[in-house]
Amino acid sequence: MAEVNARAYNSVWQFRADAWCRLEEAAERLARASSHGKPTDQLAETVGDLVTKLAPYEHFWAFPGKTFFAQTQRQFSAGHYDRFARTVAKINRALVTESYRGGESLINVAHDHEALNTDNGQQEDISAEGNERPYFEVLVVETMSESQERALRKAVRSWRRADDEFIYELVVVGSGDEAVIAARLNVNLQAVVVRRRFAHKSSRELAALGDFVDSRVSEDLADHPPEERAQILAASISDIRPELDLYLMTEIEVEDMAGRVGHNFRRVFHAREGVLELHLSILHGVAERYRTPFFSALKQYSHRPTGVFHALPISQGKSIVNSHWIKDMVSFYGLDVFMAETSATCGGLDSLLEPTGPLREAQDLAAKAYGSRHTYFVTNGTSTANKIVGMALIAPGDIVLVDRNCHQSHHYGTMMAGAHVTYLEAYPLSKYSMYGAVPLVEIKSKLLGLRRAGKLDRVKMLMLTNCTFDGVVYDVERVMEECLAIKPDLVFLWDEAWFAFARFHPVYRTRTGMAAAKTLRERMKDPAYRERYNEYLAERAMHPEPTDEELLTQRLLPDPAQARVRVYSTQSTHKTLTSLRQGSMIHVFDQDFDQKVAETFHEAYMAHNSTSPNYQILASLDLGRRQVALEGVELVQKQIENAMQLRDAIDNHPLLSKYMHCLSTAELIPEEFRPSGIAQPLRSGLANMMAAWAADEFVLDPSRITLYIGPTGYDGDTFKRQQLMDRYGVQINKTSRNTVLFMTNIGTTRSSVAYLVEVLVKIARELDDHLADLSQTERAIHDRQVASLTADATSMPDFSGFHTSFLDLGGDGEPTPEGDVRKAFYLAYTDSFCEYLSPEEVESKIDAGQQVVSATFVTPYPPGFPVLVPGQVFSKQILNFIRFLDTPEIHGYQPHLGYRVYTDKAIEMATPTTTVAPAITNGNGSAAASKHSGKRKSKAAAD
Structure with missing residues (x-):
C-alpha cells in the first residue's frame, strides 16, 4: 500500500482525506488478519504509522475531534482491531460523504465511554441525511480541562433551536500558536471566540505541522498580559482569515476592553453573562455573510404574478410557454430562469445604474468580502470594467503607462479616453515564445524619463496585469510604493481578471491590489513609518543627489505627507469563481474617490453598462460572493492542491517526462527577479512558498501549469486542437509555440485531474509507438520539427515606437515615448488615408529605409495582446514574430489583403508643424529615440 507522506501535499485537506481512506483499508485488513489468526505485526505497524501521522492534525477539527480520536487510538492500542476497524470505517464514511456536517454525529457521544467501548461495538450512526442546514465550526481559544470543555459543548448545544438557520460545533485549543x-x-471555521485565559505557546509537539503552518506567533504573544494577547492574536488570525468573525469573552473591565480592543472583534462579552448572546451573535454573524440581497429579491419577485405592459416579452416565460415552436427552451433551461427575467427596477428589485436597494446591499457585501472600499458589479465582462475605470480617471492628453502585453481592452480603453500611451516592456521568455511581466526598473525608468521631460504632472495611471495569463504575479505593494515615491498621486489599475480567487488564500492575498492598498495605506498612517521616512531623507541628504540611473536600483520610499493610495482592481468573477459568464467586478480603494472620482466614475459606469442588464448575471455575482465569503478558503486550497498533484503526476511519470514537463518558477522567472533564490517554491513546502512570495519581485501562481511540449514535435495550437480538444474534449485556452497552459479552478475535481493525466499518457504512448515505427527519413523530419520547437524563438520584438506624427516634445525638446493612439485610430476612418500591403511589401519598404505605420490594432489570439497598435511603426522583428506564430487567428490582419497601413499622404497630413526625429528601431526590435530634434514644415502645412 502506498505510503501517505504529508510532505507530498501542499494543503492538509487532501493529505487528511487520503490518510483516512488508507487507514480504513489498512484497519480492515488488520482486523481480518487478526480474526483469522494470521500474522499482524506488519499490518499493525502500517496502521500505527497512519494513526501517528493523523494525530497532530485531528486536534484542529470538531469531527471526529481530539477526544474521540484519542479513544479510537486506545481501541487500536488495546488490540480491539475489529472494533477499531468499524469505528475508522464510520469516521471515514462520514468524512467522505460529509454526513458529519448534519451535526448529529459521533461527536455527540464522544464522551460516552460506555457507548464507545461496548463489546458488541454498537455505536450511534454518524449520518444525518435529513438535515440540510449549513454546518460550520467555531474555534474557542482558552486553556481548559476536558470536563470544562465538555460542559462548554453541552451549554452551547442547549441553546440550539430547531429553527436555527445553521448548526455548528466547537474546536477548542489552549494556546495562541x-x-x-x-x-x-480548518476551513470549516467561521468564527473565533477568544477567552481571557490561554497560553502563548502550546504544550504539544507541533513540529509535524511545519510543512503547512507558521506557528511563530507564540513569540509575539510572550510577555504580554491577557488583554494584549487577545488583541495580538486577533490581528494574527485576521491576517490569515479576514472573513472570520472574532469575539472576545473576558471577566475584567468588559466595558473598558470594548473601547480599547473592540475594533479587532465583532463583539465583546462578559464571560459569566454572554453565552446565549454569544451563540446568537455567532449565528447572526454567519447569517450576514450568507445573506444574498439581490438574489433573494429576484427569487421572491419571480414568484409574484405580474402583468407585463412594457419590454421583455420573455418575462416570466410568457412568450415561450404559449408558443407552439420554442417550448423546448423551457425543457432545456427550466422555467425558473424565465420567471426571474424582468426589466423592472422596482417592486423589490433595483437598478444597476442607480442602486439604492438590494443591489446596493449586494455590492456592499462584496466590498467587505474582497477588502475594497467600494465594489461595482459589471454584467459584460472585465473588458468593460477596464474601460469604465479608464474613462472615469483619464482625460484626453493624460499620460498612461501600460503593459504592452495586457488585454486588448486596455488598449481600446486608453484610445477611447484619449490617453497618450507609454508602453512598458515585459521580460521575454524566448524559449517559450512568450513574455513574462514588467520589471519594476522598467516602470521606474519610464516615470523618471517623463519627469526629466517635464511631463510628470500629466502622468495619471499605471495599468498592469496581475497575475499574467501564464501565472506571473507582481509584488504589488512594492510596485505601488516605489512608484508613489516618484509620482505621489499615481493611480493604479490592476487587471486581476484571472486572479479573483487570490483574495481567499493567506499567501496569495498579500499580492492582490486591494490587500496591498490597505497595507500601504495603514503603513503610511503609522507614525513609525514617518520616522523611518525621515531617517531615509536624512541618509539621502548626506550623499550627492542620486542620478536617475542610481534611483533605478535603490529602494524608494514615498512621502507619507504627499502620497495618496489610489488603487482599482478589475476581476472576472466568472473566470475563476462562481458567476454566469460576463459577471465581473470593479473594486476600488481610492483615498480621493469621493472627492475627485465619484461623479466621473458614475458617468463612465452609465456610458459602458447596459440600461437593460442581465439580472441572472447580477444574482450569480451575489451568490458567488456568498460562496467565497463562507468557503472560499477551502475551495482555493483544493484548487492549489489539485494543481500541485497534476504537476507531480506529469513530472514523475516516466513516459510523460520523456516528452513534456511542467515549467518551474526558475524557468518562467529569471534569477534576477528572485532574490530568495528558491527555484521551486511551489514544491518545497509552505514555508518556502511564503518566503519567495515575501521576497521575490515576481512569483508564480501554483494554479497555472504551463506544460512544455517541444519534445513531442507538436506546436501548441496543434496539440490543443487536434489532441486535447478534438479527441478528448479537454478544454484549454492559452498556447504558445511549444507550450500549453492548464489552469485549475475552484470547480476542478480530483477526477478531472486524473482524466487529464490519463489523456496525456495516451497521447505520449501513441507518440512513442509512432516514433518507433518511423523510417530514417521520417525520423529526421520529426527531429527537425522538435529542434525548431525547442530552440529559442528567433524574434521576440519589443515595442517599435510610435511614428513621430503621433508623438510630442518633452520639456527639453527631446521625444518621449508616449503616443496619441486615439489620433492614430481615428485617422484610419478616412478610407483614402489607408492602403493594404502584404508582409513582403512592408518588408521591402523597411529595407528601402521607409517607415510603414499601422492603421489598426493587430492582435494574435492567443495570446491576445496587440503586436501593432494604430500609429506604431513596423519593424522586421514584428513581421518575423507574426510570420512564425502558430495561431491562425490574427485580428487586424487579413491574409488575402495584408496589413492596413497609412499612406504617405496621410502621415504627411498628420505630422504637426513642429515635430521630432523619427523613432528608430534597433536590431532587437526595441525603439531607440534619435538624439536629433529639429523643426520642419510639413508639406500639408506648407500647402
Whole structure:
C-alpha cells in the first residue's frame, strides 16, 4: 500500500482525506488478519504509522475531534482491531460523504465511554441525511480541562433551536500558536471566540505541522498580559482569515476592553453573562455573510404574478410557454430562469445604474468580502470594467503607462479616453515564445524619463496585469510604493481578471491590489513609518543627489505627507469563481474617490453598462460572493492542491517526462527577479512558498501549469486542437509555440485531474509507438520539427515606437515615448488615408529605409495582446514574430489583403508643424529615440 507522506501535499485537506481512506483499508485488513489468526505485526505497524501521522492534525477539527480520536487510538492500542476497524470505517464514511456536517454525529457521544467501548461495538450512526442546514465550526481559544470543555459543548448545544438557520460545533485549543494553526488548517471555521485565559505557546509537539503552518506567533504573544494577547492574536488570525468573525469573552473591565480592543472583534462579552448572546451573535454573524440581497429579491419577485405592459416579452416565460415552436427552451433551461427575467427596477428589485436597494446591499457585501472600499458589479465582462475605470480617471492628453502585453481592452480603453500611451516592456521568455511581466526598473525608468521631460504632472495611471495569463504575479505593494515615491498621486489599475480567487488564500492575498492598498495605506498612517521616512531623507541628504540611473536600483520610499493610495482592481468573477459568464467586478480603494472620482466614475459606469442588464448575471455575482465569503478558503486550497498533484503526476511519470514537463518558477522567472533564490517554491513546502512570495519581485501562481511540449514535435495550437480538444474534449485556452497552459479552478475535481493525466499518457504512448515505427527519413523530419520547437524563438520584438506624427516634445525638446493612439485610430476612418500591403511589401519598404505605420490594432489570439497598435511603426522583428506564430487567428490582419497601413499622404497630413526625429528601431526590435530634434514644415502645412 502506498505510503501517505504529508510532505507530498501542499494543503492538509487532501493529505487528511487520503490518510483516512488508507487507514480504513489498512484497519480492515488488520482486523481480518487478526480474526483469522494470521500474522499482524506488519499490518499493525502500517496502521500505527497512519494513526501517528493523523494525530497532530485531528486536534484542529470538531469531527471526529481530539477526544474521540484519542479513544479510537486506545481501541487500536488495546488490540480491539475489529472494533477499531468499524469505528475508522464510520469516521471515514462520514468524512467522505460529509454526513458529519448534519451535526448529529459521533461527536455527540464522544464522551460516552460506555457507548464507545461496548463489546458488541454498537455505536450511534454518524449520518444525518435529513438535515440540510449549513454546518460550520467555531474555534474557542482558552486553556481548559476536558470536563470544562465538555460542559462548554453541552451549554452551547442547549441553546440550539430547531429553527436555527445553521448548526455548528466547537474546536477548542489552549494556546495562541494552536489558534493560528487551526485558522490555517480548518476551513470549516467561521468564527473565533477568544477567552481571557490561554497560553502563548502550546504544550504539544507541533513540529509535524511545519510543512503547512507558521506557528511563530507564540513569540509575539510572550510577555504580554491577557488583554494584549487577545488583541495580538486577533490581528494574527485576521491576517490569515479576514472573513472570520472574532469575539472576545473576558471577566475584567468588559466595558473598558470594548473601547480599547473592540475594533479587532465583532463583539465583546462578559464571560459569566454572554453565552446565549454569544451563540446568537455567532449565528447572526454567519447569517450576514450568507445573506444574498439581490438574489433573494429576484427569487421572491419571480414568484409574484405580474402583468407585463412594457419590454421583455420573455418575462416570466410568457412568450415561450404559449408558443407552439420554442417550448423546448423551457425543457432545456427550466422555467425558473424565465420567471426571474424582468426589466423592472422596482417592486423589490433595483437598478444597476442607480442602486439604492438590494443591489446596493449586494455590492456592499462584496466590498467587505474582497477588502475594497467600494465594489461595482459589471454584467459584460472585465473588458468593460477596464474601460469604465479608464474613462472615469483619464482625460484626453493624460499620460498612461501600460503593459504592452495586457488585454486588448486596455488598449481600446486608453484610445477611447484619449490617453497618450507609454508602453512598458515585459521580460521575454524566448524559449517559450512568450513574455513574462514588467520589471519594476522598467516602470521606474519610464516615470523618471517623463519627469526629466517635464511631463510628470500629466502622468495619471499605471495599468498592469496581475497575475499574467501564464501565472506571473507582481509584488504589488512594492510596485505601488516605489512608484508613489516618484509620482505621489499615481493611480493604479490592476487587471486581476484571472486572479479573483487570490483574495481567499493567506499567501496569495498579500499580492492582490486591494490587500496591498490597505497595507500601504495603514503603513503610511503609522507614525513609525514617518520616522523611518525621515531617517531615509536624512541618509539621502548626506550623499550627492542620486542620478536617475542610481534611483533605478535603490529602494524608494514615498512621502507619507504627499502620497495618496489610489488603487482599482478589475476581476472576472466568472473566470475563476462562481458567476454566469460576463459577471465581473470593479473594486476600488481610492483615498480621493469621493472627492475627485465619484461623479466621473458614475458617468463612465452609465456610458459602458447596459440600461437593460442581465439580472441572472447580477444574482450569480451575489451568490458567488456568498460562496467565497463562507468557503472560499477551502475551495482555493483544493484548487492549489489539485494543481500541485497534476504537476507531480506529469513530472514523475516516466513516459510523460520523456516528452513534456511542467515549467518551474526558475524557468518562467529569471534569477534576477528572485532574490530568495528558491527555484521551486511551489514544491518545497509552505514555508518556502511564503518566503519567495515575501521576497521575490515576481512569483508564480501554483494554479497555472504551463506544460512544455517541444519534445513531442507538436506546436501548441496543434496539440490543443487536434489532441486535447478534438479527441478528448479537454478544454484549454492559452498556447504558445511549444507550450500549453492548464489552469485549475475552484470547480476542478480530483477526477478531472486524473482524466487529464490519463489523456496525456495516451497521447505520449501513441507518440512513442509512432516514433518507433518511423523510417530514417521520417525520423529526421520529426527531429527537425522538435529542434525548431525547442530552440529559442528567433524574434521576440519589443515595442517599435510610435511614428513621430503621433508623438510630442518633452520639456527639453527631446521625444518621449508616449503616443496619441486615439489620433492614430481615428485617422484610419478616412478610407483614402489607408492602403493594404502584404508582409513582403512592408518588408521591402523597411529595407528601402521607409517607415510603414499601422492603421489598426493587430492582435494574435492567443495570446491576445496587440503586436501593432494604430500609429506604431513596423519593424522586421514584428513581421518575423507574426510570420512564425502558430495561431491562425490574427485580428487586424487579413491574409488575402495584408496589413492596413497609412499612406504617405496621410502621415504627411498628420505630422504637426513642429515635430521630432523619427523613432528608430534597433536590431532587437526595441525603439531607440534619435538624439536629433529639429523643426520642419510639413508639406500639408506648407500647402
